[in-house]
Amino acid sequence: MQTFLKELRSALAMTVALGVIVCGVYPILVYTMGQAFFPGKANGSIIYHNGTAVGSSLLGQAFNGPRYFHPRPSAGGYDGTASGGTNLGPTSKDLIEKVQERVERYRETNSLAAGELVPADAATASASGLDPHISVENAILQAPRVAKARGWDTNGVIAVIQQHTEGRTLGLLGEPRVNVLLVNLALDEKEKTGK
Template identity: 45%
Template sequence: MLKEWGRCLLFFLVLTVITGLAYPLAVTGLAQLIFPRQANGSLVAQDGQVVGSRLIGQEFTSPYYFQGRPSASDYDAMDSGGPNYAPSSRALEQAVKQHYQALARENPGLTPQKTPLDLITDSASGLDPHISPQAALLQVPRIARARAVPEQEIVELVKRHIHPRWLGLYGEPRVNVLELNLALDRHFGRPAGGVNRHQVQVHRP
């Protein structure tokens, strides 16, 4: 009986070392060696200070910047998730209307037919860092007015930041909102006023 218990204990200890120590260390080491940027959170720095992650969306409310997708979790990485409304839900219909009305106030001339769905619907995670090229281009007139720069220059900036489908097949063309907003500041300079707490900085819960 004691011999059997000894074998069980030894088996438990060996598996603990392999799966709880050796395997995590090996995976972490390989990740740091092969994909160091991704393994450390794909962080984005500006002037030596971390301002966000390429993988986690954050809120931008200033008229000088592109806005991302609505978030049911208020862009809180500790509370990731979507509203999970059914397509027939009245709550979903009401939420979409509210998102559209807010978007229309900030972007005059907008119509429902011209509105990309990703700007008026929550992402499944609440942390989507990307929007469609159409969603970015829709916001160009507002940003051009706020920054007093030609629209075409911002359009060209958007085009340079479009990520294509992976291998030309998978996913959809997309634009990373944080990267695009940082490019705005690099290209046109930081606005002298109207800065709020959501302007190009990490959103913390």
């Protein structure tokens, strides 16, 4: 019994002692350094347009109109507090029907030919539901539609895509991609300043 109580006392004291270090000292150190060295990033990489906060450069946003590039399908409709995927399995009827529907809509929206292949990222939902990126192929296919809606030359839109294409890190890691919010913001700014 005595050992039992002694161990209990040690366990309680140890919980407090280690708790202060790993739940207090540690996060406060990281917070201080993060805020000092990378204040923008530590606070959510918020981006502004004409002084208004319009989003985070790391989180995707819903765009539906013809003047903007469209992001990937999202399980949570780009709600910042409901991250997650569809979790539909490969033989799910729901998944297959959704993909068929998206393919049709994508072809229609972007005036593609009947049998033309749709990029995989445009037809499938992301893991986080907040994926900020689309593939370069996906962006290029949307470019003529965006150009038409804005009354631009398609090459002008493609130039904006190219400026905002992120390659593989160190030429190796990840996939080439385009940030939808940033590219749309660039389009709006270019339009406002008259190129």
